[in-house]
Amino acid sequence: xxxxxxxxxxxxxxxxxxxxxxxxxxxxxxxxxxxxxxxxxxxxxxxxxxxxxxxxxxxxxxxxxxxxxxxxxxxxxxxxxxxxxxxxxxxxxxxxxxxxxxxxxxxxxxxxxxxxxxxxxxxxxxxxxxxxxxxxxxxxxxxxxxxxxxxxxxxxxxxxxxxxxxxxxxxxxxxxxxxxxxxxxxxxxxxxxxxxxxxxxxxxxxxxxxxxxxxxxxxxxxxxxxxxxxxxxxxxxxxxxxxxxxxxxxxxxxxxxxxxxxxxxxxxxxxxxxxxxxxxxxxxxx
Amino acid sequence: xxxxxxxxxxxxxxxxxxxxxxxxxxxxxxxxxxxxxxxxxxxxxxxxxxxxxxxxxxxxxxxxxxxxxxxxxxxxxxxxxxxxxxxxxxxxxxxxxxxxxxxxxxxxxxxxxxxxxxxxxxxxxxxxxxxxxxxxxxxxxxxxxxxxxxxxxxxxxxxxxxxxxxxxxxxxxxxxxxxxxxxxxxxxxxxxxxxxxxxxxxxxxxxxxxxxxxxxxxxxxxxxxxxxxxxxxxxxxxxxxxxxxxxxxxxxxxxxxxxxxxxxxxxxxxxxxxxxxxxxxxxxxxxxxxxxxxxxxxxxxxxxxxxxxxxxxxxxxxxxxxxxxxxxxxxxxxxxxxxxxxxxxxxxxxxxxxxxxxxxx
Numbered sequence: 001x002x003x004x005x006x007x008x009x010x011x012x013x014x015x016x017x018x019x020x021x022x023x024x025x026x027x028x029x030x031x032x033x034x035x036x037x038x039x040x041x042x043x044x045x046x047x048x049x050x051x052x053x054x055x056x057x058x059x060x061x062x063x064x065x066x067x068x069x070x071x072x073x074x075x076x077x078x079x080x081x082x083x084x085x086x087x088x089x090x091x092x093x094x095x096x097x098x099x100x101x102x103x104x105x106x107x108x109x110x111x112x113x114x115x116x117x118x119x120x121x122x123x124x125x126x127x128x129x130x131x132x133x134x135x136x137x138x139x140x141x142x143x144x145x146x147x148x149x150x151x152x153x154x155x156x157x158x159x160x161x162x163x164x165x166x167x168x169x170x171x172x173x174x175x176x177x178x179x180x181x182x183x184x185x186x187x188x189x190x191x192x193x194x195x196x197x198x199x200x201x202x203x204x205x206x207x208x209x210x211x212x213x214x215x216x217x218x219x220x221x222x223x224x225x226x227x228x229x230x231x232x233x234x235x236x237x238x239x240x241x242x243x244x245x246x247x248x249x250x251x252x253x254x255x256x257x258x259x260x261x262x263x264x265x266x267x268x269x270x271x272x273x274x275x276x277x278x279x280x281x282x283x284x285x286x
Numbered sequence: 287x288x289x290x291x292x293x294x295x296x297x298x299x300x301x302x303x304x305x306x307x308x309x310x311x312x313x314x315x316x317x318x319x320x321x322x323x324x325x326x327x328x329x330x331x332x333x334x335x336x337x338x339x340x341x342x343x344x345x346x347x348x349x350x351x352x353x354x355x356x357x358x359x360x361x362x363x364x365x366x367x368x369x370x371x372x373x374x375x376x377x378x379x380x381x382x383x384x385x386x387x388x389x390x391x392x393x394x395x396x397x398x399x400x401x402x403x404x405x406x407x408x409x410x411x412x413x414x415x416x417x418x419x420x421x422x423x424x425x426x427x428x429x430x431x432x433x434x435x436x437x438x439x440x441x442x443x444x445x446x447x448x449x450x451x452x453x454x455x456x457x458x459x460x461x462x463x464x465x466x467x468x469x470x471x472x473x474x475x476x477x478x479x480x481x482x483x484x485x486x487x488x489x490x491x492x493x494x495x496x497x498x499x500x501x502x503x504x505x506x507x508x509x510x511x512x513x514x515x516x517x518x519x520x521x522x523x524x525x526x527x528x529x530x531x532x533x534x535x536x537x538x539x540x541x542x543x544x545x546x547x548x549x550x551x552x553x554x555x556x557x558x559x560x561x562x563x564x565x566x567x568x569x570x571x572x573x574x575x576x577x578x579x580x581x582x583x584x585x586x587x588x589x590x591x592x593x594x595x596x597x598x599x600x601x602x603x604x605x606x607x608x609x610x611x612x613x614x615x616x617x618x619x620x621x622x623x624x625x626x627x628x629x630x631x632x633x634x635x636x637x638x639x640x641x642x643x644x645x646x647x
Contacts, residue, residue, distance in 0.1 A: 061645040
């Protein structure tokens with residue numbers, strides 16, 4: 001009686017999650033995998049094959065964009081980590097009471113607006129007729145308008161900004177759990193700033209670093225708006241490619257193949273990251 | 287134990303069935319027209335008036351050609367009762383994806399539509415003896431030019447002139463390919479059904495666009511983005527739609543829409559019925575409603591584009607009429623190149639060219 005009731009409640013609790021995973025994650029991906037192996041022979045006949053995957057390797061455009069997206073995402077993740085670490089340290093260890101809450105809150109506020117609004121904000125700052133350009137001219141650093149938008153640096157600025165919070169939260173959480181005495185002991189034993197950071201702080205924060213990096217990397221790799229709007233005529237992003245294939249070219253087969261490849265790429269990167277840092281997914285996410 | 291579990295499962299199913307029935311009955315009460323269309327084609331006041339006169343709720347989804355086709359293709363033509371694709375994008379799409387149903391022209395009030403356009407659209411959307419479109423709104427792509435460079439930029443290829451380096455923009459989409467081809471002295475429309483010939487034209491255009499890449503500030507992707515670029519003076523000339531040019535002209539007379547010497551590219555957006563639409567009557571009611579001259583003029587004033595409705599010009603604002611006349615004299619009007627139906631397969635070729643242009647350095 002009791003056992004069956006608890007089993008029923010477990011079923012009820014797990015049903016929404018199971019349905020969500022099954023209907024919105026698993027099924028569409030399987031469908032996409034199937035479509036990616038279809039080859040359109042003429043207008044109403046299709047056959048099976050790996051044509052789309054061959055296209056990916058034979059058209060240099062695809063894999064170059066793919067590589068570029070992966071490398072730029074890695075760089076963005078690294079940069080986000082470098083910027084977020086001192087901030088996280090300050091919030092977790094140096095700020096006290098009210099200041100701590102306020103600082104955290106300040107990091108959160110930008111995320112009340114959508115990605116689109118944040119991106120437009122940066123565009124207003126960076127564009128030729130924008131704020132930064134005007135200030136530079138006013139202060140005498142530039143003679144004419146300076147264009148800072150429509151290049152890779154602008155894209156990375158936007159991406160780092162979008163990822164910052166997701167790096168900060170896990171970092172602050174892990175750093176808060178660290179006993180200050182450990183740091184003190186490090187200095188007592190003759191360590192300088194650098195050795196204490198390397199031998200004590202970073203190893204302790206590693207789970208936070210890895211989980212933050214995974215989230216930021218995934219977000220960056222899958223972001224669409226920021227690279228499209230802030231990147232210039234030479235900037236291409238893999239998600240933009242997938243969108244173009246699906247929506248503009250009606251080529252679902254190619255789009256699906258590229259989508260599958262993106263999924264594989266991101267999974268491999270995460271696996272490699274975990275492997276290289278000696279972390280396990282359970283430890284990092286738990 | 288077993289029987290207990292059985293009853294509770296049964297009870298659960300009964301609850302689920304009850305919830306489902308309740309949801310269904312709610313959605314079936316109000317009559318509804320689900321319209322997928324372009325920004326500006328269904329102004330709020332027009333929708334309100336229609337709802338008041340007919341009691342039908344109108345749900346508007348804003349879209350563009352590719353998005354419309356993709357959405358309807360994903361559902362096999364369900365989810366919307368009325369769509370407004372361009373007429374050159376109907377036949378090829380219909381043949382491949384079967385997402386529309388033929389128009390019953392006896393239900394359309396033909397007296398309200400300009401006969402020449404009605405005839406042209408019927409012919410352009412004909413497949414297997416049936417037609418799939420009613421003309422709605424028309425317009426052109428050409429050049430939006432700032433007065434400072436109007437002596438330099440007179441045709442599409444002039445966007446590549448060193449004098450305007452870094453000060454121009456266009457889209458990486460098929461109209462750009464077509465426009466450049468015409469400006470280079472080719473006739474891409476005549477080559478629509480000759481794959482080899484079309485490919486050779488595309489190759490020339492590809493080279494031109496890659497050479498021209500250094501001149502471009504950025505490839506624009508949305509109307510608002512383009513208008514912002516032109517408004518702030520960051521770019522001086524662009525290939526774009528006439529309506530956008532007239533909108534800017536109203537704000538700043540120095541900026542105007544110019545019909546290129548090789549001809550503006552003309553398009554007609556239609557009304558088409560999605561194959562699995564659920565309220566055909568409401569769709570015809572909407573078509574006949576917006577084709578009344580006063581209503582059609584409201585759409586023109588909102589979107590900047592003229593409609594196929596007869597006698598609507600009288601009700602259009604004077605500024606818009608003047609801007610239109612300034613852009614198109616008699617010759618320019620006769621020189622408009624109207625898009626013929628796109629044969630299937632063409633867009634795949636164009637897609638590769640556009641990808642290569644994007645990738646080139």
